Amino acid sequence: QLVVTQSPSASASLGASVKLTCIVSSGHSRYAIAWHQKQPEKGPRYLMKVNSDGSYFKGDGIPDRFSGSTSGAEHYLTISSLQSEDEADYYCQTCGTGVWVFGGGTKLTVL
């Protein structure tokens, strides 16, 4: 069964960097994943797609501060030079045989 796991919460200081983790269940580690951001009172925003080789393709207008990477079944979203508007929920999502699966999301707090 395809399962996507994320830590429920993360925090980092203004101006610092943070690395959010997304784990895809065993047997599906080579699936590409996507990251989406959900700010309070706003609709979600597509950030990027991260392929199994670690290459990533960002959505229009996504700042350079956002980057993606992969190590086996673990996929990462790194946000550098954290800003207050980065405080949001971040969702990892993958797809297997036409069925999408979202992780539970990570709530990022900017201190």
Place this chain on the structure above:
Amino acid sequence: QLQLQESGPGLVKPSETLSLTCTVSGGSISSSSYYWGWIRQPPGKGLEWIGTIYYDGTTYYNPSLKSQVTISVDMSKNQFSLTVTSVTARDTAMYYCVPDVGATAAYWGPGTLVTVSS
């Protein structure tokens, strides 16, 4: 630029049928570049994929919702629709229609809030 807009009733009674429509502009719903999908987010909860459809009618559904939902496409109106039957309070959510590009939501619209209540 591709734009999607959800429309439908904001309030539905329990046990009734929820129907939403997504109007696509800036592109053709019959484009081979896209599937078209629905995603929802209940208040205080995470994102939940509902399903996707291709212009030829090929559909994929969330297994946990499959018995309750239908997605269809109307090429003449450049629209696709979502129907959820026998709704309960659990179906209260923001509903988003999205273009599926490479098995993800490349764009997100504003969404529409649907409340299930008598």
